[in-house]
Amino acid sequence: MSGTTKTAAPVPPAPVNLAKPEMKRTREGFGHGLVDLGERRKDVVVLVGDLTGSTNVNLFAERFPDRFVEVGIAEQNMMCIAAGLAATGKIPFLATYGAFASCRSADQMRVTVAYTDLPVKIGGAHGGISVGPDGATHQAMEEIAIVRSIPNMKMVVPCDYWETRKATVALADDPHPNYIRFGREPVPVVTGPDTLFTLGKANVVREGSDLAIIACGVMVYEALVAAEELSDRGIQARVLNVHTLKPLDRDQVARAARECGAIVTAEEHQIHGGLGGAIAEAVVQSYPVPIEFVAVHDRFGRSGKQDELMAAFGIKAPDVVRAAERVLARKRAR
Amino acid sequence: MPRLQMTVEALRERALFVRRDIIALLAKAQSGHSGGPLSSADFGTALFFHEMNVNPSRLDDPGRDLWHFSIGHVTPVIYSLMGERGYFPLADLLGFRQLNGHLQGHPSKHDTPGIEVSSGSLGQGLSVACGMALGSRMDGASRRVYCVMGDGEQQEGQIWEAAMFAAHYKLDNLCGIVDYNRKQIDGDVETVMGIAPLASKWRAFNWHVIEVNGHDIAGILQAFDEARATSGRPSVILAHTVMGRGVSFMEDDYKWHGVPPNRDQAEQALKEMGTSLADWTARLESWTRPEVAPGLRAAS
Structure with missing residues (x-):
């Protein structure tokens, strides 16, 4: 990878071996980002819809059990519970598969979360076709189209473990609703812990x-x-x-x-x-x-x-x- | 004076004011819902003028109770209650559903200060209230959370997801109220899609269920006390009401769910309530301060 000339957000050259890159899961970046947040701020709470392990929010749940809410298999309910928590001053992150977060609870995201402009953070796991064997129902491939069409929403699709971790932390500071998409399988690491991440800056x-x-x-x-x-x-x-x-x-x-x-x-x-x-x-x-x-x-x-x-x-x-x-x-x- | 705890007599009078407001603002807008707002006017008044700790002069008061109308379409009663309670000048009611007004057809937090969370898509509000109740408990706050639902709305599956959640987490700071007027847009609730036996359903979901005549103010206050005294589980008040209550030609007729009275009908309705459209509109127009307007008797 070459240098960083003329960019608004300079990227320190990270040594990436494109032929044999380090492989790491983005969902783990989400989990570690939540732990970073849990340590930094008391108002961050995490909700999950019976997917604690596969969304990697188990990392937060183990550290901060009092701020972890298991909702069970009820994504629509979870989206609105998160809104209610946000109305009491919490910064709620919810985690489920992106296929469900973006489609099943789309109306809840639109009306209750986005129209009210509450700082609900939606974690869409298992994004894209790279989910693999689970097949079409679990491969979220419409998330960007749905989320970016809703006013007040922001949409982030990080490229690797580090970027997912940093984006997760950055989203908590945004006082609006937003959506972060991450994947299931390990993917090449192309940024480093020091690469600058600024929401909205390519x-x-x-x-x-x-x-x-x-x-x-x-x-x-x-x-x-x-x-x-x-x-x-x-x-x-x-x-x-x-x-x-x-x-x-x-x-x-x-x-x-x-x-x-x-x-x-x-x-x-x-x-x-x-x-x-x-x-x-x-x-x-x-x-x-x-x-x-x-x-x-x-x-x-x-x-x-x-x-x-x-x-x-x-x-x-x-x-x-x-x-x-x-x-x-x-x-x-x- | 965050919790007004008005007397039953004063509440009856205030509920009459609220009904007059509803008719007057609908007559002006010539758009909006009549039936549900009128059926929920009595328990709504009891909520805002007796039961709840709210502070319209300091909307972010951390000690306030939280309220949420899952039935967003009953804005005529929501805004009338807010105006009467001093959230904004009563005169604003005449801007209901107008482009430059701040009173949207369905409640919007960013248009109407005092609305905690926007609503309008049915079935979502009890989940919101669950989040509010849980967040309050996490903070160790003593606040209570009130959620008004419709009976037709009980057909939405998400209501029961929320019911399961609230009981699972023993949210005894949460009080649901169902405006059980037995009508919805397409007709009788039991004809459109039966919800009976509703009390048994809520009991089966491990809620404390209180059934009350939703037009009996004293009974409603008792129901709120009973909910407040219930620990270890959430409470739901099934308020048995009559759609269009207070206007003879609207009562118990589902056709009044989503339409406003025309001018003549509004005139007749207000005559039945002891005033006229001109007089009551003038009262609203004259009240340009955001504070609780005096009652006819209660203020003296």
């Missing part, structure tokens, strides 16, 4: 100006791998980690469009309404350039292994490379 994680690859979540790693391969062919891709989908860092995105002239977006999410949609909205309003989307193309997931699924659904590094080739052809044809 990080340039690799410099380049032939095209920009804008990614979030685990796709940041895939984007870096793709950029490395493109570099071998003499194409320098900028890689932008848009960990905050809303509010979007429109300045950084417009700069990427202006300075690179072509964009590939990469996300582990449906193609409609996700990162690609958000970037396209911003780009057409600032500096229109060709964009190609690496995403799940309007279909449900299925059972399989993490890597197999990502390849089968067209969201691995080679897919990013192919999208880069397409977008560069369009750039040249202009």
Whole structure:
């Protein structure tokens, strides 16, 4: 990974071996972030819907049992209980699978949490197709579209363990509702404990100006791998980690469009309404350039292994490379 | 004077004021719900003018009790109670549902100071109240939490998720009130989707159940006392009421659930309540201070 020139949020170069990266679970970052918070502030409480271990909130529950609330299998109830806790001055974090947090309790999130603008923090675990064998029902792939369409909500999709841990801590300081998405399986660590995380500020994680690859979540790693391969062919891709989908860092995105002239977006999410949609909205309003989307193309997931699924659904590094080739052809044809 | 503890006689008079307010604001807006607000006016008045510790001049008073109307559509009674209790000038009621007013069709925290949590999508409020009750207990606060629900709303599954939660965590600082007027938009509750036997359902969920005539103020005060004295489990008051109570042509008719009276109907309703639309509207317009307006007898 190269340096950090010209970014609003400079990223100290982290030694990442793209060929053999350290692997770590983002959900563990969420769990450790909650423990960091529990130590720092007394008003943080955690709710869970019978998924204590799989969302890693067990780490908080063991340390702060008096501030831990088991709600049982009742996500709609949990969303509104969190709102009630927030109304008494608590900072509630709730944890369940993203498929349920974003869809099953969407009305509760919209009316009770977001319309009231309460500081409820929604932890969506098992995001994306990388959940693996559980299949379509448990693979949350509509979260970005749903959450970013609701007023007052913020949406964060961290790229690795460290970023998830830091984002979790940062979200507690935001006096509004927000949603953080993290995954099940271990994913490559591409940031370090000292990498700056600022809510709403995208990080340039690799410099380049032939095209920009804008990614979030685990796709940041895939984007870096793709950029490395493109570099071998003499194409320098900028890689932008848009960990905050809303509010979007429109300045950084417009700069990427202006300075690179072509964009590939990469996300582990449906193609409609996700990162690609958000970037396209911003780009057409600032500096229109060709964009190609690496995403799940309007279909449900299925059972399989993490890597197999990502390849089968067209969201691995080679897919990013192919999208880069397409977008560069369009750039040249202009 | 956070807890007013008005007498039964003063509460009856205030409930009459609230009903007049409801008709006057609906007549002005020509939009909104009539039936439920009128059926919940008596226990609502008992809540705001006797039972609850609220402090409209200091909305974030840490000692205040918390109240939440899960039935957000009964804003005519909510706003009338708030106006009468001094949360905002009574004159504001005439801006109900207007673009530049602060009184939205359904309760909105950021439009109407004093609303703790916005509501309007049925079935969510008891869960909110559970969170309020649990948060209060975590803080060691002595406050009580009151949640008003509808009877049709009992058809929402989330009510029973919340009922399970409150009993599991023994939230005895929580008091639910069901406006049991037996009507909903599509007709009789038992015809649309039966909820009976409702008391048995709540008992089966380990709640302390109190049944009361929801128009008998003395009985309602006793029910609040009984809920307050109940420890180890939450209480629910099933307030048996009549939709449209207080207006002859609205009583017990489901068609008045979601519509306002036209001018002539409002005039007739207010005549039955011993005033006129012009006189009562003038009273509202003249009260531009956010404080408890004096009663006719109670103030003297």
